[in-house]
Amino acid sequence: MVATVGCEKKTETVNVAPVVETAKQPAPVPAKPASDKTRFALFSPLPPNYDSAANAGSPDRVALGKQLYFDARLSKSQKISCNSCHDLAKFGQDGEATSPGHKGQRGGRNSPTTLNAAAHVAQFWDGRMKDVEAQAHGPVTNPGEMAMANGEAVEKVLRSVPEYVKAFAAAFPGETSPVTFDNAANAIAAFERKLVTPGRWDKFIAGDDAALTEDEKRGFDTFYEKGCFSCHNGATVGGASFQKLGAKEAYPTTDLGRFQVTKNEADRFVFKVPSLRNIAKTAPYFHDGSIATLGEAVRLMGKHQLGLALSDGEVTSIVAFLGALTGDLAADLASPPQLPKSTKTTPKADEN
Numbered sequence: 001m002v003a004t005v006g007c008e009k010k011t012e013t014v015n016v017a018p019v020v021e022t023a024k025q026p027a028p029v030p031a032k033p034a035s036d037k038t039r040f041a042l043f044s045p046l047p048p049n050y051d052s053a054a055n056a057g058s059p060d061r062v063a064l065g066k067q068l069y070f071d072a073r074l075s076k077s078q079k080i081s082c083n084s085c086h087d088l089a090k091f092g093q094d095g096e097a098t099s100p101g102h103k104g105q106r107g108g109r110n111s112p113t114t115l116n117a118a119a120h121v122a123q124f125w126d127g128r129m130k131d132v133e134a135q136a137h138g139p140v141t142n143p144g145e146m147a148m149a150n151g152e153a154v155e156k157v158l159r160s161v162p163e164y165v166k167a168f169a170a171a172f173p174g175e176t177s178p179v180t181f182d183n184a185a186n187a188i189a190a191f192e193r194k195l196v197t198p199g200r201w202d203k204f205i206a207g208d209d210a211a212l213t214e215d216e217k218r219g220f221d222t223f224y225e226k227g228c229f230s231c232h233n234g235a236t237v238g239g240a241s242f243q244k245l246g247a248k249e250a251y252p253t254t255d256l257g258r259f260q261v262t263k264n265e266a267d268r269f270v271f272k273v274p275s276l277r278n279i280a281k282t283a284p285y286f287h288d289g290s291i292a293t294l295g296e297a298v299r300l301m302g303k304h305q306l307g308l309a310l311s312d313g314e315v316t317s318i319v320a321f322l323g324a325l326t327g328d329l330a331a332d333l334a335s336p337p338q339l340p341k342s343t344k345t346t347p348k349a350d351e352n
């Protein structure tokens, strides 16, 4: 095509004008090609789900768990559900530094996302619960969160709703009395085990080189070369170990982290390394939600975890990579379910 050839010629002419062109800095040639494939060894694509043999995620159990996850009748005020603080329309969290629970009370910690949480080595910032099954009991009867008096109070609500009675029977076949607080927690957990968010990063490490932009690939190299991968690795790019916040330089916080669980001196200021999946969508950051932007979180990580003063350019580069860790939750999991109707015997809301 004549026009194109003409264009190319013109460009060539400009390029050979030496004096003008040397003033411009050529793009630095990276020592290694962007994202050398051997660097992927510590990462892997997300699995299709986090199902466990002990809590089989049958379609009935998952569907029930989803309803319960969204049902505010599991709270004393009947205004707060799991989804209030872990909003699936907002990547499994609420965008608040700390979340308002019963009567607006706020705890000292940020609500982490429930997306991919089932994959974590343990639950909570300090890992005090071993899995999502154990975890799901906590918030319902926590006075500062959903504030139900006890498990029986929850069962009373569930047994008053005929559709739930049927759904529990289908979800826990063969059990003589399936409507229990334990089973409610198990159903919620079975639902959480489906909250997987594959995205472009999964395609990229599976070999689709075009899945990431050049900026994102360079960002991965920066992330890798600075050593972030030493704690944030695996399928969920974190979530697999406990580490001291302030590994290289003390971090100012009064939260003792895992020490409160183990009483082991070495666990002071130790926290579960968070997953970085969907991290661009889950501000604010850190265990207390005190860090507003991803760039600031990255800068502080360099300083306190690696003893590095990252340049603005390096921070921007890493942030670009972290954006590529955003994924998608299947629409049938994210969409709010139809909830079964209360009856005359359903206990009334109590806001006190």
Ligand code: HEC
Binding pocket: 069, 080, 081, 082, 083, 084, 085, 086, 099, 100, 101, 102, 107, 109, 110, 111, 112, 113, 114, 117, 120, 122, 123, 124, 125, 126, 132, 135, 136, 139, 140, 144, 145, 146, 188
């Ligand atoms: C009032 C807000 C609130 C409500 C309601 C709430 N949570 Fe949470 N959730 C939190 C906070 C805050 C944490 C972190 C607490 C900590 O680490 O000490 C948390 C932690 C978690 C975690 C741990 C995730 C991880 O990566 O460690 C899971 C899973 C979870 N919640 C699921 C649920 C489920 C299921 C429900 C409903 C039964 C629920 N939450 C209700 C605020 C809430």
Ligand code: HEC
Binding pocket: 125, 223, 226, 227, 228, 229, 230, 231, 232, 242, 243, 244, 245, 247, 271, 272, 273, 274, 275, 276, 279, 282, 284, 285, 286, 287, 288, 294, 297, 298, 301, 302, 305, 306, 318
């Ligand atoms: C020595 C282990 C370690 C290293 C190295 C490390 N991190 Fe972290 N990272 C953690 C821990 C622990 C936390 C939890 C901090 C808290 O609880 O306040 C965290 C938190 C984060 C968060 C906030 C997550 C959230 O959900 O709030 C981001 C973002 C992050 N790290 C990115 C990075 C980047 C980028 C690097 C490299 C510059 C890096 N980390 C290096 C251990 C590490």
